[in-house]
Amino acid sequence: xxxxxQMEGPVTLSEEAFLTINCTYTATGYPSLFWYVQYPGExxxxxxxxxxxxxxxxxxxxxxxxxxxxxxxxxxxGSVQVxxxxxxxxxxxxxxxxxxxxxxxxxxxxxxxx
Amino acid sequence: xxxxxQTPRHLVMGMTNKKSLKCEQHLGHxxxxxxxxxxxxxxxxMFVYSLEERVENNSVPSRxxxxxxxxxxxxLHLHTLQPEDSALYLCASSQDPSGGYExxxxxxxxxxxx
Numbered sequence: 001x002x003x004x005x006q007m008e009g010p011v012t013l014s015e016e017a018f019l020t021i022n023c024t025y026t027a028t029g030y031p032s033l034f035w036y037v038q039y040p041g042e043x044x045x046x047x048x049x050x051x052x053x054x055x056x057x058x059x060x061x062x063x064x065x066x067x068x069x070x071x072x073x074x075x076x077x078g079s080v081q082v083x084x085x086x087x088x089x090x091x092x093x094x095x096x097x098x099x100x101x102x103x104x105x106x107x108x109x110x111x112x113x114x
Numbered sequence: 115x116x117x118x119x120q121t122p123r124h125l126v127m128g129m130t131n132k133k134s135l136k137c138e139q140h141l142g143h144x145x146x147x148x149x150x151x152x153x154x155x156x157x158x159x160m161f162v163y164s165l166e167e168r169v170e171n172n173s174v175p176s177r178x179x180x181x182x183x184x185x186x187x188x189x190l191h192l193h194t195l196q197p198e199d200s201a202l203y204l205c206a207s208s209q210d211p212s213g214g215y216e217x218x219x220x221x222x223x224x225x226x227x228x
Contacts, residue, residue, distance in 0.1 A: 034216060043118070043204055043219035044157075052118070093135075100210055101170065102217060104157040 002027045006105035013080055013112050021075040021108045023064075023090035031092040033057075033066055034102070035071040038087045047075075048089070080112045097104050117141065118220035121207050126226045127195065135190040135223045137205030145210045146188040149219065151202040163188065164210060165189060195227045 007022040007048030013111050025033065031050045036044040050066035050073065062077045071091060090105040118139045127133050138166040139146065148160040162170040163182040177199075178214055179191040202224050 036219075041221075043120075043218070043221045044206075046216045049216055098175075100145075100208065101159060101162060106154075106156045 002092060002094050002103045003029065004090050004092055004103055004105035006108050008086075008106075009087075010109040010111060013110070015082055015112055015114050016079045018077070018078045019043075019077040019084075019110070021088055021090075023073045023091050023105060024073065025071050025073065025090075027071075027092055027094065029094075031094055032100075033069070033071070034066070034091045034093070035057040035062070035075050036091060036104075039087065040086070041058055044089060053064070067093070080110075081114050082112045085110055085112050116157055116224055118205060118207055118218050120203075120223050122223060123221065124224045124226075126228060128193070128228055129195055132191070132193040134192065134206075135203055135225075137188040137190075137220055139186055139205075139207040139218070139220075141187075141207055141209070141218060141222075143207035143209045143218070144185055145208045147206040147208075148188065149204040149206065151204055151222070153201075157204070164169075171211060186202035192225075193223075197227050199223075200214075200227045 003026045005024050034049045035047040037047045038044045049058040050057040051097045053068035055066045064073050087107045087109050089107045091102045093100045121136045145164040150158045160174045161180040166182050180187040201224045204222045205220045208217045
């Protein structure tokens with residue numbers, strides 16, 4: 001079956017540090033891959049996505065590249081800010097009938113200190 | 115109102131109560147989802163509706179009963195819940211199959227069962 005494995009948190013960084021959150025997946029076929037972010041007290045927001053191998057998704061300074069050879073979709077940011085503190089979820093999509101469904105990783109808590 | 119809204123945002127109920135969670139999407143999407151988010155566990159997909167028809171039910175206990183009267187509204191009816199049902203319940207919507215498969219989430223209902 002499909003699954004997503006994320007690095008366990010929590011991750012604590014100083015402002016302007018480099019961020020990497022690892023994500024690997026197991027899936028049949030060619031899933032789309034996503035990173036979602038959840039700020040305290042809120043629902044999940046789509047951060048970025050990639051729909052095929054070698055695609056790079058990017059948004060708000062975050063990037064992730066769909067690597068089929070390593071089945072990975074690692075999230076990176078060159079210089080984090082305090083406002084990036086949140087929980088980050090890696091996810092893949094699969095089809096079921098007429099609806100696409102998401103399989104999520106367990107989430108990685110990021111805290112950025114000033 | 116824009117996006118996906120959920121009411122109430124917080125709910126405390128006893129094990130013998132009956133209550134309902136409401137979700138409304140203002141995005142013109144054709145698929146809606148219920149997820150359960152418990153501490154330190156991956157998001158669990160509970161129900162999927164596409165074109166108002168339930169397309170998946172992930173072996174959720176019968177004390178949870180979904181209802182999708184139209185493509186914009188989704189309910190989760192709750193009765194005789196257990197303390198382990200305390201969690202954040204998230205609603206999401208998407209446009210399938212043409213919408214790129216990303217899901218848009220509401221802010222969630224924080225449920226506490228006493």
